[in-house]
Every structure is written in C-alpha cells, then in structure tokens.
Amino acid sequence: MRTVRAPATSANLGSGFDVFGVALDRPADVIRVERAPHTTIDVTGVGSQYIPTDPEKNVVGAVADALNAPAHIEIDKGVRPSSGLGSSAASAAGAALALNALYERGHSREELVPVAAEGEAVVSGEAHVDNVAPALLGGFTVAREDEVTTVETDISLVACLPEIAVSTRDARRVVPDRADMKDVVHTIGSAATLTVGMCRSDPELVGTGMDERLVTPARSELITGYAGVREAALDTGATGVTVSGAGPSVLAVCDSEKRGRVAAAMLDGFEDAGVEARAYKTRVGGGADLF
Ligand SMILES: Nc1ncnc2c1ncn2[C@@H]1O[C@H](COP(=O)(O)OP(=O)(O)OP(=O)(O)O)[C@@H](O)[C@H]1O
Ligand SMILES: N[C@@H](CCO)C(=O)O
Structure with missing residues (x-):
C-alpha cells in the first residue's frame, strides 16, 4: 500500500x-x-x-x-x-x-x-x-x-470557500471567445508583474499582478457576494483578490500577520450576501507528499 x-x-x-x-x-x-x-x-x-x-x-x-x-x-x-x-x-x-x-x-x-x-x-x-x-x-x-x-516562493494567502458549487465545465463556458487588444496588453503587464512578485516573494507585486479584465469579470458574476468580499479583503490589507481557479473560492494575497483579519472580513462579506463560507489561512506550499 x-x-x-x-x-x-x-x-x-x-x-x-x-x-x-x-x-x-x-x-x-x-x-x-x-x-x-x-x-x-x-x-x-x-x-x-x-x-x-x-x-x-x-x-x-x-x-x-x-x-x-x-x-x-x-x-x-x-x-x-x-x-x-x-x-x-x-x-x-x-x-x-x-x-x-x-x-x-x-x-x-x-x-x-x-x-x-x-x-x-x-x-x-x-x-x-x-x-x-x-x-x-x-x-x-x-x-x-x-x-x-x-x-519556490514565500507568499501568504487566504482562500475563502462559499457554500456555492461552480463546476469548472460551467465556468469555462462564460469565458469570452475574443478580447480587446488593450485588455490583452493590460493582462500581459499584470502577469509579468505577478511573476516577478513570486520570484521575489513580494505580496504587493503578486497582488497588483492579479488584476485582469479578460476572464475574471464574467466569472465573478457566478459568485454571489464577490464584489463585497473583494472590497472587504482589500480594506483589511489584502494586496490583491481574485477568483480562485474556476471559482467559487475567492483568493486574497496579504502579509502573513494580516491573514486573520482578511479571512474574517471575507467571511463577513459572504455573510452580508447571505452565503455561508469557510476560510483557509494558508500559503504557497510544497507538492504532494509520498509516504
Ligand atoms: N476524485 C475526485 N475529486 C473531486 N472531484 C471529482 C473526483 N472525481 C470526479 N470528480 C468530479 O469533478 C467535479 C469537480 O471538479 P471541478 O474541476 O469542477 O472542481 P475543482 O477541482 O474543485 O475546481 P477547480 O479545478 O476550479 O479548482 C465534480 O463534478 C466531481 O464529482
Ligand atoms: N484554468 C482552469 C482551472 C480550473 O481550476 C480554469 O480556470 O478553467
């Protein structure tokens, strides 16, 4: 075994x-x-x-x-x-x-x-x-x-998982087929910024580099309360917030000591929208362990 x-x-x-x-x-x-x-x-x-x-x-x-x-x-x-x-x-x-x-x-x-x-x-x-x-x-x-x-990087995160199910298959259907060149250029700039942030373990750069206009706007519509949760996380010190994977989890980057406050604010944001949720105070970790 x-x-x-x-x-x-x-x-x-x-x-x-x-x-x-x-x-x-x-x-x-x-x-x-x-x-x-x-x-x-x-x-x-x-x-x-x-x-x-x-x-x-x-x-x-x-x-x-x-x-x-x-x-x-x-x-x-x-x-x-x-x-x-x-x-x-x-x-x-x-x-x-x-x-x-x-x-x-x-x-x-x-x-x-x-x-x-x-x-x-x-x-x-x-x-x-x-x-x-x-x-x-x-x-x-x-x-x-x-x-x-x-x-390898040292970045602290909060992942907030609401009691909503969004399947990857459904979330892929709302991704637009075409994009405006200005939005593509903006996304390339963000992706490059995020990559530098990961290499430097810099939460400010990683958070800034999460911003994009191609996929997240359509997908965030599938997550009840997303706008309020995002704002609450940013107000309590998150440096960036986005949809995790295909959703419905919402991912925030922050300094490690701010994770408790950010997690509580995100949970309150979902509660205000009438959605139960749980939050994981986590960080970028290692790959699967074989025993
Ligand atoms: N071993 C498994 N673990 C989890 N889900 C599974 C497994 N095998 C099949 N499934 C099916 O896969 C679907 C969940 O996968 P999906 O990619 O939608 O979600 P996810 O993996 O949580 O999301 P994401 O890829 O966006 O992070 C469910 O319909 C589930 O029944
Ligand atoms: N990149 C995939 C990941 C799903 O977890 C998507 O966003 O559809």
Whole structure:
C-alpha cells in the first residue's frame, strides 16, 4: 500500500488564465492505493457524496488507466469538489504519485503532470495542467503546452470557500471567445508583474499582478457576494483578490500577520450576501507528499 497527501491548488491567479498555479499548504486530499486486479474506488471526507466511485467517472480511474496500474484506491477528501481549489486535481495528482510508486513505474514528477491531467479531462473536458502541475511540483507554476516552470516562493494567502458549487465545465463556458487588444496588453503587464512578485516573494507585486479584465469579470458574476468580499479583503490589507481557479473560492494575497483579519472580513462579506463560507489561512506550499 502507498499513501499520498496531495494539496489543494489555486489556478489562474487572475492574469494567468490556464497558465499560472500555486500549491496551497492546506487543505489536502489523502489517497491510499493497493494493488488489485481491477480498479475500485472508495471516497470519504468533504463533499464525498457528490463524487462518483465509478472508475470511468472519477479522475483517479483515468489516472490508473493511463499508468496501466489497477488498484483499490481510497480517497479521503479534504478539498471540497467544485471549489475552485483544485479538488479533482488533488485526487488526480495524488493518485498519479501513489500508483507510480506502487507499480514502480519510475516516472519523475514532471512526467506525471500529463498523466494526472488525463484525470482533469474526465471532469472538465480538457486536460488542463494548471492545477495538477502545482499539486505535484509545489510552489508557483507556469504551464505552457509541453513545459512547466516552477518557482519556490514565500507568499501568504487566504482562500475563502462559499457554500456555492461552480463546476469548472460551467465556468469555462462564460469565458469570452475574443478580447480587446488593450485588455490583452493590460493582462500581459499584470502577469509579468505577478511573476516577478513570486520570484521575489513580494505580496504587493503578486497582488497588483492579479488584476485582469479578460476572464475574471464574467466569472465573478457566478459568485454571489464577490464584489463585497473583494472590497472587504482589500480594506483589511489584502494586496490583491481574485477568483480562485474556476471559482467559487475567492483568493486574497496579504502579509502573513494580516491573514486573520482578511479571512474574517471575507467571511463577513459572504455573510452580508447571505452565503455561508469557510476560510483557509494558508500559503504557497510544497507538492504532494509520498509516504
Ligand atoms: N476524485 C475526485 N475529486 C473531486 N472531484 C471529482 C473526483 N472525481 C470526479 N470528480 C468530479 O469533478 C467535479 C469537480 O471538479 P471541478 O474541476 O469542477 O472542481 P475543482 O477541482 O474543485 O475546481 P477547480 O479545478 O476550479 O479548482 C465534480 O463534478 C466531481 O464529482
Ligand atoms: N484554468 C482552469 C482551472 C480550473 O481550476 C480554469 O480556470 O478553467
């Protein structure tokens, strides 16, 4: 048997749609795998009632197929599904690392990124890697077609998860097909600023670099209370706020000692909109741990 703790992740960070991602040091899924003639799946934990155990429909089934590694797979969910915190990616990345070890396949973590992305294709229709890459590699990741660059960084974050479900599939439908060149230029400037901020572990630059006008405006409409939550976080010292992944979680960057105040303000913002929520005081963390 092999066990992996696979972290939540936040993709996009505003200006890096389908490119940027970060590993979060909490929450996380725990995946246990044992050799078996056919793949079977048990799911427990947060939101497990919404997660299929059919290997054709669960992301870990696609990963087991891709590695030709049938197994009994137990998933203890710490990352709620349809959260914008890379719930499906945590399971896919965890299963890839665990099955690779169980069957001694010998793949590197980098080689496991496209394998785990096969799982993402099961749920969102596309094998996007911007959540599985940080879940496997840790830190801040920049994903291009066949290449992922990683940077270690020390950035504190608050991820606020409302009791709303937004599926990645639905949130991809509202992304506009076309963009104004002025908005594209603005986004490139933000993405470059954010990248420098990650390299310098500078929350001001990272927060400033989250600003963009291409994807977030349409997606934030799917999150009841978003405008108030964003304003509340900025008023209490966050340096930047954006939609986490496809939403509905809202991600704020701030100094580590301000996380408590920012988290409380974001929860109040959702409460004012009549939405229950929970907040994770977290930071950019490492990739999945194999035990
Ligand atoms: N092992 C799994 N863990 C979580 N969700 C799974 C798993 N297998 C299948 N799913 C399905 O995937 C969907 C959740 O994935 P989705 O990409 O929409 O959310 P997410 O991973 O939290 O978000 P995001 O990618 O925006 O951070 C749900 O419909 C869920 O039933
Ligand atoms: N980049 C993907 C990530 C989903 O978590 C999206 O925003 O649709």
